[in-house]
Amino acid sequence: MSGFRLTLKAPLSARVDASSLLPEALAGVSAADVAALTVPFGTGVALVGDLFEITAGSDEAVVFSGDPRLDYVGSGLAAGEIRVEGSVGVAAGAGMSGGRLVISRDAGDGLAAGLTGGRIEVFGSAGKNVGGPRPGERQGMRGGVVSIAGRVGDGLGARLRGGLILVGGDAGAGAADGLLAGTLAVAGRLGPGAGRGMKRGSILVTTAPEALATGFAEAGPQDFVALKLLARRVPELAALFGGTLSGRAVRLVGNRLAGGEGEILVLS
């Protein structure tokens, strides 16, 4: 086994950029080597060994003890697994292209920004701009799967280009802003202003949005074979909505103000 367990020696007093602590970067090195690495810490840098107790892992994953100031965990991950026991800071899983990131509690803002592949599971809640663009980029998440058990903040799926985001709780305001493609599934309530500038893609909800962005047309109810298909091909999608999808939904099409033909499917 070449994995490591990185246990914080004390709650972080400043923000840490953990993007360099990836399984593939730590493969084949010793605990002492890991301890000698440096990571951005506040306005300076710190030795990993000064922040973490480093021990051999039980498998090939890199396991962190969490802290809300531990940022960029799993950012750039292409393969392998990272598990966090606790919460993380901002931009967890940003730019991931593969592998698996599991967070046992909450994630901060910018979770899964620019994700192109892989899988992120958050067992708590997540902050703003889940699956949005990385700084300087025009498109948000383009592939992969993100599952959040709890609620998410504002700006869910902004400029989403592909992939699937599953939210077990409520979503904040302004979800799917400029959404281009891909799928959002929200088991709770969708916050106000969702779908502004939405071009394509799908939002699946069970409760009709109360304050959708202007520009959606209701196409009425329909029995969607595609939902029955997705329920079988993507079991976690069905699981989010209680284990099954009847296929029946009301379709709202928009955002017509942006010439878009995205859809919000309000499941029966």
Next chain:
Amino acid sequence: MSAPAPLLINGVEIRDSFAEAFPMAGTRLIITADTPRWAHTAAASLTGFATSVIGCGCEAAIEREIPADETPDGRPGYAVLIFAMSLKDLKKIVPLRAGQCVLTSPTSALYSGLEGGSAVPLGKALRYFGDGHQMSKNLGGSRIWRIPVMEGEFVCDEIVGSTTAAVGGGNFLILARSRPAALAAAEAAVAAMGQVRGAIMPFPGGVVRSGSKVGSKYAGLIASSNDAYCPTLRGIAKTALPAEVESVLEIVIDGLSEGEVADSMRAGITAVCGLGAAGGVVAVDAGNYGGNLGPFHFKLHELMAQEAGR
């Protein structure tokens, strides 16, 4: 030196002959619908007029019915196999037939039933019918297309895989004492062969009454009636039929692999022999072209050696 003893199974002579078959490109599609009836209607339409590549451009038939709990969308379904002489032909014929016969059929959906090999377009070609309103979803490892139609939406996979290891033209002939006996034997064979996955019998009901030979006295005809097996020509043409044979039926088999064609032939001939001489079956023969045209030779004696106890 004495001739080897004829191979007899339940009084039916298995002739020392072989079926000569050819390489083909093939694929499997899965069609579902709201009810078994409409799934069958779409499948039957898709595989209609697809008995022989000679005149139809492809060979196709229903492979099996699929219970709802085994289909991609949980609705009743059918698996069909389609074969063409080349991958290029297959890529042309599959979206053409899917567009005309499945897209148009009420409540239908169309899915890939074969992975790997060269991708044959389904929704990738059909999506344009949506006139810009079509939507795709890339989830669960594959892309689907949703095409708006008057009835609701037509859903299909973007592509289906294919194989160039398919084999077409496996066959055997049932030589019987009467037309009813030949038909009963053919029906028994088709029923048994229907249990073999990966192979189809593309002719009507799985049976051919007009087996052909290569060439004709008429210029431009590449095939004509197999006079050696026509009972009414006995005495004026070189015949392969003993005096007691009044009727011959042929079963042609296409499969996704050589082994599946062999399994299907074996199942069919075994069923024919099950009726036996008492059922009016005289012999089982096979069609070939001397072995010079097709690379796959299904020798009847080898196929049936185990059943004959040899």
